[in-house]
Amino acid sequence: MALSMAAVVTAQCQWPVPPLPSPLAFQAIPGDRFSNLRRQAIQFVDARQWQGFHFVERKEHGSFQVHCRGVPVLWLENRPEHVLMQTSLDAEQRAPEVLQLWAFLRWQLQPLDYLEQVLIGVPEPVLMDRVLGKLAGGVPDGVRCVKG
Template sequence: MKVHHRVMWVLFLALVVAARIYWPEPEEPEILAYRGVSDEAFSTLRRHALRFAEARARDGFEFTDGPNAASFFQVRCRGVPVLYVERQQFLLLIRLPLGAGRRAPAIFYLQATLEWPLHPLNHLEQFLAGVQEPTVQDRLLLMVAGGVPEEERCE
């Protein structure tokens, strides 16, 4: 009976280690919703993100516009998106993939800079606008997934 329990524990630990090594990061983003912004305010946010990425290009950051530069842009870390900003009619959405902090810790400085002049929606307004937060399952998968390899990180 003792051997059976030990084998089960060893298999369980092997499964946890394998999951940490091979399980991909969840793609479900952390979405923050704000009241809509003017064209000028969105251009200012875009400039901040562009300067951030240009100043850290040696570290692997890059700035890209979406199909409509007046309503969407993103910042990438070694080709992987770590911040999306999308302007909708009455909302501004800032999305951070759940693993963004592990892949590119500096992205939180940019996020704070972008959020500073904005007016966030409260939880009820966010829910009514259809902006949903990641599930508990997504957050648990991120904890099990472990870190990002050094060569894929942006400092």
């Protein structure tokens, strides 16, 4: 019995359970709340510009992006029907600190449930994209935004 229990624990350590997909769409918010999220993203970038982060304002949907050395790693769109927030598939390797910003912004929003997201056509990276991203290897140091 103890041997089989040890095998289960060992298997879980070697093959961790993949994280559940994170909501990408959130309930619509007023413009002043979105402006507050925008200010928080600008503060994040301003404090980390030396690491290679840049804030990019987008015209469509009043959106913005956070770039790591020219590559978008997080973007937020304030659409009339919902707020859309996404991170790049390689954000964890390219710009691990942006995940802290993502979590902080997400905490302030009310997620739509999975069915609501499907009904409005929110794009979700397919499992194969995630697997291929992991298998492709790490991001070279010269294009990463990390503490130096």
